[in-house]
Amino acid sequence: MKSRYGIPRLLALVGCGVAVASFAPESRARPTGPRAFCEVYADAPECMGRSITCNKCHVSTQPVSWNAYGGAVLGALQGAAFDDNLASALAAIEDDDSDGDGLSNREEIDLGTDPGDPLSQWMPRPTPEGADNPSYAIGEYDPRYAYKRVRLLFCGTSPSYDEAKEFAALAGAAQIEAIHDALAECLESDFWIDEALASLAHPKIRPVKAFGVDTDVSINGYKITLSDYNWDYRLWQYVLSGDRDARELLTAQYHVGLDDAGNFHKVEGTIANPSGAFGGGQLLAPEHRAGMLTTQWNLFINIMFAAVPRVAAGHAYREYLGLDLSQNEGIRPVEGEPLDIDDKGVAAQACAQCHSTLDPLSYAFSYYEGIDLKNLNRTGQYRATRPSERIPGWDAAEPEFVVLDRQVDSLVELAAVMSQSREFQRNLAHVFFVYAVGHEPRPDELDEFDAVWTAMPTDGYSANRLLHRLVDTDAFGIP
Secondary structure (H helix, E strand, C coil), X not given: CCCCCXXXXXXXXXXXXXXXXXXXXXXXXXXXXXXXXXXHCCCCHHHCCCCCCHHHCEEEECCEEECHHHHHHHHHHCCCCHHHHHHHHHHHCCCCCCCCCCCCHHHHHHHCCCCCCCCCCCCCCCCCCCCCCCCCCCCCCCHHHHHHHHHHHHHCCCCCHHHHHHHHCCCHHHHHHHHHXXXXXXXXXXXXXHXXXXXXXXXXXXXXHHHCCCCCCEECCEECCCCCCHHHHHHHHHHCCCCCECCHHHHCCCEEEECCCCCEEEECCCECCCCCECCCCECXXXXXXXXXXXXXXXXXXHHCCCCCCHHHHHHHHHHHHCCXXXXXXXXXXXXXXXXXXXXXXXXXXXXXXXXXXXXXXXXXXHHECCCCCCCHHHCCCECCCHHHHHCCCHHHHCCCEEECCEEECCHHHHHHHHHCCHHHHHHHHHHHHHHHHCCCCCHHHHHHHHHHHHCCCCCCCEHHHHHHHHCCCHHHHCC
């Protein structure tokens, strides 16, 4: 349960990466920089299941300006070609202290702080001092504290006085076993599945009552239900409970209903819209489904009227991989992009950097209908002719679908690539870590955090097993 503390680490700061230019007259930000930086420092906290952002070297990318570290990289390049010489330039300044804060650039990279910002610092947890705490062992993993937190966070109630007394009477190993027994029981509770898990889904589903089955809007007695996000919540709750494979969040080709006893069950095939509503079913054929990405609600709320569904793609990238392109996270430029296939001006210099990643993600969503006011029954449907009908330049451009540097043939394949990625694993673990611990992983917690999410393949991608590992960490159990 102890974290390796020789090189403490911190999560990445926001920004767009080590996108630095040469001394050429037209210096500019380089969207290939984040990927190249993480090839050099693959074990840096900012590169573990994620990538750096431009703030690593830049104060601004439009217009281009550098922080102290970016200026040092620029100087080390000495006018040489960026892509071919970045690794040697980074190595040349590792022992320098570019921002003058007392730590070398390499120490800050290993720590996770920003070598170009003297205010980007971290202080380790202070050594406990003073009288002993009568309730908990301060500064070390305390099973009594961990047990209480398990009961509160996953069962929704504190242990009773008698339960706490009984727990305290157990020997050390028996206490750890009791913590996991309590967690196993809590993970099957109504509180965890119906309240806590559902709350974690809110940012991903973004429910809007006025459009859902509980809408108060009607016309001549005809209820204006455009979609039913309860299907989304049930899929999320089902996949992340019962020791199931979390990758099915993005790969499930089924939906989840409730039986008469209120238990989850799989629903195969298509589901008709309820009588008297424009939506609320699941009309999409199973072979075109990609879990949470292709529910009727997700396609409705994130595509709407867009021909090229950039919002849907950006939402998927952010919520399921933890990469927010609006913050220049996860920039992976695709050669020749953006095509500006719908003539929206995204090839402009200020836009092209993000859209070189976003647009190749968006193309795969273009076959799915958001809202068609002339054919409301098309919401959430797959139509092979939609891109050609809605995007005049589609056929001539023959765009390629790309995610995480992988070319794919469909949204189903794109979602499968996402589900297998380290980014997906880390992001899901991050959701649970922040819920359970209450803050972002800190430098002295990152070794344990990385161990938790990198074990997901071994654990069959089970959210339950991830949580069992999480409650064993010092981050969870130190008061």
